[in-house]
Amino acid sequence: MTYIFLQHYWWFIVSLLGALLVFLMFVQGANSLLFSLGATEEERRMIVNSTGRKWELTFTTLVTFGGAFFASFPLFYSTSFGGAYWLWMIILFSFVLQAVSYEFQNKHGNILGTSAYRWFLIINGIAGPFLLGCAVATFFNGSNFVVSKMNLTDGMQPVISSWANASHGLDALLDPWNLVLGLAVFFLARVLGILYVMNNVNDENIRCRGSVRLIGCTVPFLLLFVAFLVRTLLKDGYAVNASTGEVYMQPMKYLANLADMWYVAAMLVAGVVMVLYAIVRTVVSKTFVRGIWAGGAGTVLVVLSLLLCAGWNDTAYYPSNADLQSSLTIANSCSSEFTLRTMTYVSFLVPFVLAYIVVVWRKMDRKGIDRDEMKSDDLY
Amino acid sequence: MTDILLNIDASSVDWSRAQFALTAIYHWLFVPLTLGLAVIMGIMETCYYRTRKRFWKDTARFWQKLFGINFAMGVATGIILEFEFGTNWSNYSWFVGDIFGAPLAIEGIVAFFMEATFVSVMFFGWRKVSPGFHLASTWLTGLGATISAWWILVANAWMQYPVGCEFNPDTMRNEMLSFADVALSPFAIDKFCHTVTSAWIIGAVFTVAVGCYYLLKKREEKLAVESIKIGAAFGLFASLLAAGTGDGSAYRVASVQPMKLAAMEALYNGGTDVGLTAVAWVNPFSQPDYSNEGEPPLRIGIPNGLSFLATRDAHGYVPGINDIIKGGYRKPDGTMALSLDEKISRGSRAVNDLATYRSMKSRDRKDVSEDSVAVVLNRLKANMPYFGYGYVSDAEQTVPYIPVCFWAFRAMVGLGVLFILFFAVVLFMVYRKDISNAKWLHVAALVMLPLGYIASESGWIVAEFGRQPWTIQDMLPTWVAVSDIGSGSVMLTFFIFLVLFTMLLAAEITILCKAIKKGPKA
Numbered sequence: 050m051t052y053i054f055l056q057h058y059w060w061f062i063v064s065l066l067g068a069l070l071v072f073l074m075f076v077q078g079a080n081s082l083l084f085s086l087g088a089t090e091e092e093r094r095m096i097v098n099s100t101g102r103k104w105e106l107t108f109t110t111l112v113t114f115g116g117a118f119f120a121s122f123p124l125f126y127s128t129s130f131g132g133a134y135w136l137w138m139i140i141l142f143s144f145v146l147q148a149v150s151y152e153f154q155n156k157h158g159n160i161l162g163t164s165a166y167r168w169f170l171i172i173n174g175i176a177g178p179f180l181l182g183c184a185v186a187t188f189f190n191g192s193n194f195v196v197s198k199m200n201l202t203d204g205m206q207p208v209i210s211s212w213a214n215a216s217h218g219l220d221a222l223l224d225p226w227n228l229v230l231g232l233a234v235f236f237l238a239r240v241l242g243i244l245y246v247m248n249n250v251n252d253e254n255i256r257c258r259g260s261v262r263l264i265g266c267t268v269p270f271l272l273l274f275v276a277f278l279v280r281t282l283l284k285d286g287y288a289v290n291a292s293t294g295e296v297y298m299q300p301m302k303y304l305a306n307l308a309d310m311w312y313v314a315a316m317l318v319a320g321v322v323m324v325l326y327a328i329v330r331t332v333v334s335k336t337f338v339r340g341i342w343a344g345g346a347g348t349v350l351v352v353l354s355l356l357l358c359a360g361w362n363d364t365a366y367y368p369s370n371a372d373l374q375s376s377l378t379i380a381n382s383c384s385s386e387f388t389l390r391t392m393t394y395v396s397f398l399v400p401f402v403l404a405y406i407v408v409v410w411r412k413m414d415r416k417g418i419d420r421d422e423m424k425s426d427d428l429y
Numbered sequence: 430m431t432d433i434l435l436n437i438d439a440s441s442v443d444w445s446r447a448q449f450a451l452t453a454i455y456h457w458l459f460v461p462l463t464l465g466l467a468v469i470m471g472i473m474e475t476c477y478y479r480t481r482k483r484f485w486k487d488t489a490r491f492w493q494k495l496f497g498i499n500f501a502m503g504v505a506t507g508i509i510l511e512f513e514f515g516t517n518w519s520n521y522s523w524f525v526g527d528i529f530g531a532p533l534a535i536e537g538i539v540a541f542f543m544e545a546t547f548v549s550v551m552f553f554g555w556r557k558v559s560p561g562f563h564l565a566s567t568w569l570t571g572l573g574a575t576i577s578a579w580w581i582l583v584a585n586a587w588m589q590y591p592v593g594c595e596f597n598p599d600t601m602r603n604e605m606l607s608f609a610d611v612a613l614s615p616f617a618i619d620k621f622c623h624t625v626t627s628a629w630i631i632g633a634v635f636t637v638a639v640g641c642y643y644l645l646k647k648r649e650e651k652l653a654v655e656s657i658k659i660g661a662a663f664g665l666f667a668s669l670l671a672a673g674t675g676d677g678s679a680y681r682v683a684s685v686q687p688m689k690l691a692a693m694e695a696l697y698n699g700g701t702d703v704g705l706t707a708v709a710w711v712n713p714f715s716q717p718d719y720s721n722e723g724e725p726p727l728r729i730g731i732p733n734g735l736s737f738l739a740t741r742d743a744h745g746y747v748p749g750i751n752d753i754i755k756g757g758y759r760k761p762d763g764t765m766a767l768s769l770d771e772k773i774s775r776g777s778r779a780v781n782d783l784a785t786y787r788s789m790k791s792r793d794r795k796d797v798s799e800d801s802v803a804v805v806l807n808r809l810k811a812n813m814p815y816f817g818y819g820y821v822s823d824a825e826q827t828v829p830y831i832p833v834c835f836w837a838f839r840a841m842v843g844l845g846v847l848f849i850l851f852f853a854v855v856l857f858m859v860y861r862k863d864i865s866n867a868k869w870l871h872v873a874a875l876v877m878l879p880l881g882y883i884a885s886e887s888g889w890i891v892a893e894f895g896r897q898p899w900t901i902q903d904m905l906p907t908w909v910a911v912s913d914i915g916s917g918s919v920m921l922t923f924f925i926f927l928v929l930f931t932m933l934l935a936a937e938i939t940i941l942c943k944a945i946k947k948g949p950k951a
Contacts, residue, residue, distance in 0.1 A: 105545035141509055156498065385527050392531055402542045
């Protein structure tokens with residue numbers, strides 16, 4: 050395993066975790082539709098209990114995504130989290146609210162009342178996917194930061210990375226193309242949320258409502274996603290000279306990446322087809338409720354291919370618009386060869402982890418949630 | 430304390446420290462109960478699995494319900510802590526991310542997923558999986574939480590005692606050389622054992638307190654007595670282990686963080702045959718003038734105790750704060766301690782040599798010979814152990830706030846001893862006598878509950894206050910580790926966290942109290 054291989058391997062692992070995170074944001078998507086999919090208190094409680102048995106996985110994937118980034122690309126962790134302070138803080142606040150809302154909402158003495166915690170879930174359901182989408186869009190559109198490691202020898206100003214303006218990350222929301230991807234991820238999370246609930250909650254009313262809402266979420270998702278994809282593939286991208294490390298603008302860089310990495314392009318196409326298949330079949334068929342699996346797998350493939358496109362093939366994955374040469378690449382921001390190799394051995398545990406998650410998921414979801422289960426006391 | 434508050438200026442480093450302390454303190458309100466109750470409810474469900482009696486099932490489910498209420502807050506506060514390393518300590522993240530990031534990532538992959546996957550089986554799987562699978566899930570939830578504690582404590586121990594790494598001047602950061610040295614550092618092992626056993630004490634105190642509450646109210650007597658039996662036995666076992674591991678931790682501190690030990694003991698001028706202080710008058714509201722004052726008045730202690738604790742020799746030499754500043758004494762590893770002035774001088778040379786080295790290696794410089802680069806590099810390597818001192822300007826910056834370290838240490842140790850006595854008495858009473866009418870015992874157990882939290886938080890306060898001013902011991906002071914964020918932004922997030930966590934804590938306590946009042950049949 051060469052150092053270059055390890056850098057690419059770890060970008061793959063981080064991208065895979067990012068892709069799994071987007072898939073698992075079906076939890077957020079369904080929560081954002083809590084009052085729309087569930088017309089009665091019982092229906093809402095079924096939805097909350099359905100997503101409530103998976104929220105920990107989404108949360109853990111987010112934490113592991115952060116931890117893996119820290120271990121493998123610490124300069125990104127330092128630059129993005131320390132620079133885009135407010136963008137990440139708002140995302141974190143929304144996840145803190147979510148973490149307690151399931152457990153607290155129907156408990157006596159929760160001080161704020163059930164509806165407050167439900168609104169917390171909705172806030173997280175909207176803000177989480179949207180802001181994470183905006184943050185990911187900066188991988189293609191750039192951010193405003195400067196990195197100077199020499200600052201470490203300056204006793205007066207030793208910080209090596211700083212944001213180039215006072216917004217500390219909120220400037221990402223001023224770029225319309227970041228908003229486009231943010232909204233696309235938001236609607237995708239809703240699509241996945243509907244597919245998940247239709248599969249996991251055994252209730253005709255919710256399924257009927259889900260079919261209708263699915264169309265309403267799919268249309269804006271497709272429009273926004275296609276617009277972002279076409280624009281990204283055609284715009285100038287942030288390329289790196291592998292021998293000198295110099296970053297420069299290259300016309301249609303991301304399209305070139307797909308052409309150079311046919312397997313990534315194939316993943317992208319396969320992913321899109323699977324998502325469309327899941328949506329179309331769920332809308333057309335009255336009995337098909339397993340769309341979440343094709344949709345989820347398709348989402349993982351699409352997001353994985355986009356993130357690989359952003360980091361592989363001599364591309365700067367976290368470009369700086371303030372100082373092009375400060376842009377982060379998988380080569381200049383990664384951990385040492387020793388650490389990446391050590392972490393690679395640890396990553397061999399991932400299939401084992403995925404295996405027990407699948408076993409538990411199947412055992413727990415063998416029977417869908419229904420109205421009878423709402424009479425038991427194993428509930429949120 | 431007033432001084433501390435008045436001295437917190439508007440700099441982002443102070444607000445970042447305050448924010449990290451706030452989130453860590455809140456996080457540690459929930460985590461020890463999670464770790465402790467995980468074992469308690471595991472034991473109770475094992476009793477159910479073996480006997481298949483309805484009573485044990487109800488009891489296990491009752492404790493699992495309380496576990497769940499507390500668990501969510503631990504998760505919520507934990508995510509903030511992880512990301513704060515990046516958001517508030519960005520220089521730190523780069524400077525040591527190569528080493529520090531690995532335990533965090535492993536924590537996620539190995540521990541968090543285990544916890545997250547099996548906790549839902551534990552709560553919702555009673556009717557969906559077999560009793561054996563459910564029991565395994567309950568224990569795996571606790572195991573996941575404990576493995577998580579292992580990795581985060583490995584990371585924390587490394588900050589106190591950085592091993593297994595080397596500074597790379599080409600990348601301007603520290604890089605890992607030995608994963609085994611980091612993951613199995615003796616400091617990490619002691620820290621893990623002491624922290625987890627102290628968390629078990631909280632779980633045990635909580636169990637005994639809830640049991641005694643029911644006895645006081647004359648209800649749920651069987652559940653109360655059986656819970657008290659398990660809680661007291663587990664608590665006594667944990668308290669004795671915590672005392673042993675605490676002694677080990679203090680010995681490690683003495684060898685690698687002598688300033689922390691001196692602050693914990695308010696030992697200004699050290700020597701041989703030093704006693705371990707039980708109490709002394711250290712003004713809790715102001716930093717003592719350690720360089721001019723004599724030892725704190727009214728010191729009562731165990732003769733030769735500190736010498737023995739720090740060196741395993743009753744006549745061993747223990748340096749005080751002024752000795753550490755002046756240097757010139759022999760350290761446990763046999764080398765001579767440098768004076769602070771010498772450390773600052775060598776640290777400054779390391780920082781300057783790093784700048785020179787980087788300048789020589791710059792692509793534009795063709796006039797630099799390999800020999801001159803090697804000379805600078807060798808000098809840099811020789812002075813690198815003192816790199817952090819290059820950012821220090823005077824002795825005052827290197828001395829932690831003594832009153833907090835001193836009193837927090839006393840609170841932790843004193844309450845630790847009290848818990849051993851308490852659990853021994855409860856255990857004796859519950860097996861030998863009818864405790865249903867021992868009101869004094871019921872009240873004592875309820876009083877013990879907040880004391881458990883005070884002891885546990887005090888431990889962390891000693892560990893983290895005592896490490897000041899270092900984010901990483903001798904390597905990186907806090908003011909070099911911090912992110913370049915305006916103090917206004919950090920101040921705002923500090924208050925948002927304060928309000929949010931306080932509100933959620935109030936909600937959790939109320940929910941817990943209501944759930945306990947309702948009892949297992951609710």
